[in-house]
Amino acid sequence: MTEPDGRRPKLSGVELTPELIRGLGAVAGLEFSTDRAAELAVQAKPYFSAIFALTTLDVRDAEPAGEFRLDDKGVTR
Amino acid sequence: MSTIALREQTADLPLVDVAALLRQRKISSIELTEAALSRLAALEPALNAFVTVLADEARAGALRADAEIAAGNDRGPLHGIPISVKDLFSTAGIRTTASSRILAENVPDEDATVIARLCEAGAVLIGKTNLLEFAYATVHPDYGPTPNPWDLRRSTSGSSSGSAAAVAAGIGYGSLGSDTGGSIRLPAAYCGIVGLKPTYGRVSRHGAVPVSWSCDHVGPMTRTVADTAAMLGVIAGEDPRDSTSGRVPVPDYLATLNDDLSGYRIGLASAYLRDHVAPEVSQLVEAAIATMETMGATIVEIALPPPSEAVPALLGVITPEATAFHLAWLRERPHDYSQAVRERLELGAITPAISYIQAQRARRHITDEMLAGFQQVDVVVMPTAPSAATFLDGDLVTSDVADPALLAAMMNFTGPFDLTGFPAISLPCGFTDDGLPVGMQLVARPYAEARLLAAAHAYEQAHDWHRRLPTVVTELQ
Numbered sequence: 173m174t175e176p177d178g179r180r181p182k183l184s185g186v187e188l189t190p191e192l193i194r195g196l197g198a199v200a201g202l203e204f205s206t207d208r209a210a211e212l213a214v215q216a217k218p219y220f221s222a223i224f225a226l227t228t229l230d231v232r233d234a235e236p237a238g239e240f241r242l243d244d245k246g247v248t249r
Numbered sequence: 250m251s252t253i254a255l256r257e258q259t260a261d262l263p264l265v266d267v268a269a270l271l272r273q274r275k276i277s278s279i280e281l282t283e284a285a286l287s288r289l290a291a292l293e294p295a296l297n298a299f300v301t302v303l304a305d306e307a308r309a310g311a312l313r314a315d316a317e318i319a320a321g322n323d324r325g326p327l328h329g330i331p332i333s334v335k336d337l338f339s340t341a342g343i344r345t346t347a348s349s350r351i352l353a354e355n356v357p358d359e360d361a362t363v364i365a366r367l368c369e370a371g372a373v374l375i376g377k378t379n380l381l382e383f384a385y386a387t388v389h390p391d392y393g394p395t396p397n398p399w400d401l402r403r404s405t406s407g408s409s410s411g412s413a414a415a416v417a418a419g420i421g422y423g424s425l426g427s428d429t430g431g432s433i434r435l436p437a438a439y440c441g442i443v444g445l446k447p448t449y450g451r452v453s454r455h456g457a458v459p460v461s462w463s464c465d466h467v468g469p470m471t472r473t474v475a476d477t478a479a480m481l482g483v484i485a486g487e488d489p490r491d492s493t494s495g496r497v498p499v500p501d502y503l504a505t506l507n508d509d510l511s512g513y514r515i516g517l518a519s520a521y522l523r524d525h526v527a528p529e530v531s532q533l534v535e536a537a538i539a540t541m542e543t544m545g546a547t548i549v550e551i552a553l554p555p556p557s558e559a560v561p562a563l564l565g566v567i568t569p570e571a572t573a574f575h576l577a578w579l580r581e582r583p584h585d586y587s588q589a590v591r592e593r594l595e596l597g598a599i600t601p602a603i604s605y606i607q608a609q610r611a612r613r614h615i616t617d618e619m620l621a622g623f624q625q626v627d628v629v630v631m632p633t634a635p636s637a638a639t640f641l642d643g644d645l646v647t648s649d650v651a652d653p654a655l656l657a658a659m660m661n662f663t664g665p666f667d668l669t670g671f672p673a674i675s676l677p678c679g680f681t682d683d684g685l686p687v688g689m690q691l692v693a694r695p696y697a698e699a700r701l702l703a704a705a706h707a708y709e710q711a712h713d714w715h716r717r718l719p720t721v722v723t724e725l726q
Contacts, residue, residue: 196599200572201580204595212595219596222657223565223604226611229558236609237566237616238463241492 188216254718254726256419256472260284261718264422264476265503268326271318278318278329278373281422282311285331285375289420291725296418298395298411300336300346302376307331310373317371326479326503328371333415334425335408336377337384338364338467339456347458348380348392350585351578361456362491363425363467363484370483375421378411384432384460385571386656387589394641397439398719399685403638406439406659408432412470413440417719423471423480429460429567431634431663433468434675438633438688441677441719443705444470445477446663448695449670450495452481453488459574461567463493463609464667473715474676474706478502481698497696505699506706511545513704516626520555525658527636533679533687534632540711541630541704551629553622554615559665560657562615565600565608566668572597616669623671623694628704631662633675633688662690672698674705677714686714 190209193216197204204212256262259276270276286304293299314329334340337347339357346352360368367374382389385408395410397403398418405414409426413436416424426433428446437444445468452467459465469480482502488494515538523531542548572579572594579586579594586594623629635658657664666673671692678689691708693701709715 193599196601197595200576200598202583202595202598212592212599215592216596216599219564219568220604222561223568223600223608226558226561226565226604226607229611229614231607231610231614234610234614234617236606237612238609 188213188220254723255713255716256718258419260288260419261722263473264330264471265326265473265479267422268328268330268479271329272323278311278314279308281329282307282331282373282375285421288418289375292418292420292721295401295721296395296398296414297393298378298414298418298420299333299376300348300379300392300411301344303343303374307373307375314371314373324369324371325483327367327483329373330423331373331375331421332367332423332425333376333378333412333421334364334367334374335380335412335427337380337427337458338425340364340377343377345377345458347383348389349382350389350391351582352458353391357456359456362453362488364456366484367425378409378415378424380410381408382587382590383458384408384427384429385590386593387587389587389590396641397638398721399441400638400720402640403685404439404641406435406634406638409436409470413437413442413444416440416442416470416472418722423469423476425484426468426470427457428466428468428667429464430563430660430667433470434633434663434673434688434690435659437470437675438686439638441686441714441717442470442472443474443477443674443676443715444468445481445674446666446672447481447485447698448495448672450493451497451672451696451698452484453491453494455488455490461570463570464563464567466667474674474702474709475503475506477674478506478702478706495696500699502699502702505703507703508707508710509545510541510704510707513546513628514549514626515541515546516549516551516623516629518551518553518622518629518631520553521629521631521662525635525661526632529681530632530634530636530687534630534689537678537689537708538630541708544707544711549626551622551625553629554618554665556661556665558611559615559668560660562608562611563660563664563668564657565604566612568593568597569600569605612668615665619665619669619671620694627693627700629692631690631692633662633690635659635661637681637683637685637687666692671695672701674701676705676709679714680717684720
């Protein structure tokens with residue numbers, strides 16, 4: 173189903189502070205020290221800038237490329 | 250005037266040529282193997298191309314192959330041929346490190362599917378080659394970089410660094426690499442050899458340490474296109490142990506090679522020709538395109554989704570997938586990673602799920618647009634890398650610098666086809682004024698490897714680029 177244009181996620185504009193990075197890391201089970209989170213914030217900016225730019229692509233009619241298939245696992249008898 | 254040294258010694262001949270000599274009993278597998286091991290012993294101190302050398306196993310395999318061939322049991326074009334494999338393919342009873350501290354003592358119980366197929370075909374495994382740590386971002390200090398055989402001060406790129414250096418230097422007749430952002434094609438271009446990333450699903454990934462399950466590709470690295478065709482014919486095909494393996498018949502790739510480009514429609518896409526490319530690379534690729542036109546090909550201008558869309562989508566897919574594989578080690582042993590790999594894995598851990606899913610949607614969208622662009626042509630031509638081999642000091646790929654923007658620029662021409670899964674081959678198209686090889690990339694529609702290889706082979710016959718010897722070998726002679 174096509175989603176309304178206005179519902180495209182707006183991920184840009186988030187400030188990647190060391191505190192935010194520590195919080196996101198904790199969700200994944202990783203403990204970043206304050207210094208480590210500050211170092212990572214520097215690397216994170218160009219990375220997130222690149223992938224957040226994808227939101228400018230019009231992908232309303234595109235399903236994710238990942239596939240889950242069971243057509244060769246079913247019982248055929 | 251300096252004389253250009255060409256490949257003439259047995260160790261430097263193409264795989265298919267020595268395979269023919271083996272069948273004619275003009276040479277034996279043990280002689281080929283001893284020559285490869287001798288070359289390895291002479292050059293390994295300079296190249297650092299191998300993590301594990303399998304000299305005893307190789308000699309035993311070669312003697313077995315000689316006995317089988319003598320008895321009339323011919324297993325095909327790789328029978329008795331010494332080759333190497335990147336050290337991320339599982340080998341039963343043989344250490345498989347992925348050039349990492351994490352897996353330094355890892356000894357698998359079973360072979361990767363591609364290793365089993367190479368062994369079944371009678372190939373002689375001489376060793377396992379060095380790579381960027383986990384085929385991801387940079388060199389681990391425990392293993393060190395693999396310098397370029399054309400200039401030891403320069404990089405081989407990566408991640409299949411040792412495989413490219415070994416093949417270029419005549420240490421075995423081919424190698425097996427893997428490619429998630431360009432890891433077969435970039436080192437092939439830097440080292441003046443041929444590297445093929447097949448269609449996603451064409452070659453099994455089972456038993457290869459993953460970077461990204463949905464973007465990893467396994468493929469051959471050799472000195473000629475025909476050699477690549479011979480290796481692909483052995484490793485390609487459906488594998489029930491790889492859920493993404495394609496159920497597409499494997500053609501005889503060697504049989505469809507010829508020297509003719511008439512009837513070929515060669516696509517050029519402006520976004521993939523000159524942007525961020527060194528002028529001498531552009532000039533050599535344009536000269537190659539002109540050569541193909543004189544050989545009968547028709548040049549067609551086409552539009553493709555640009556690298557500026559495809560590479561971020563690729564990063565948005567592979568970064569969190571890589572972290573998902575590494576998460577337990579990242580929690581328990583973060584200091585065992587190199588700094589750059591750890592950083593990239595940590596970035597994957599903090600990537601929101603919605604970003605990953607949007608990247609997968611962008612992937613579908615870009616793939617559909619790419620398929621539409623390829624409707625009009627057989628192959629698309631472009632540079633493989635933005636430049637010839639860079640100096641090791643400060644190199645984007647092999648140094649401890651992990652600037653994501655610079656790394657993305659390095660993958661401009663290779664990454665889009667890891668994202669979309671289209672088959673792509675890099676082959677030499679000339680040399681810079683400094684004597685460094687330059688790679689040209691040909692890309693085709695999914696599962697059109699036969700057409701792709703035929704075009705690459707035809708172009709290859711027009712020059713002797715593939716026969717030139719790297720400096721590290723000429724200095725031996």
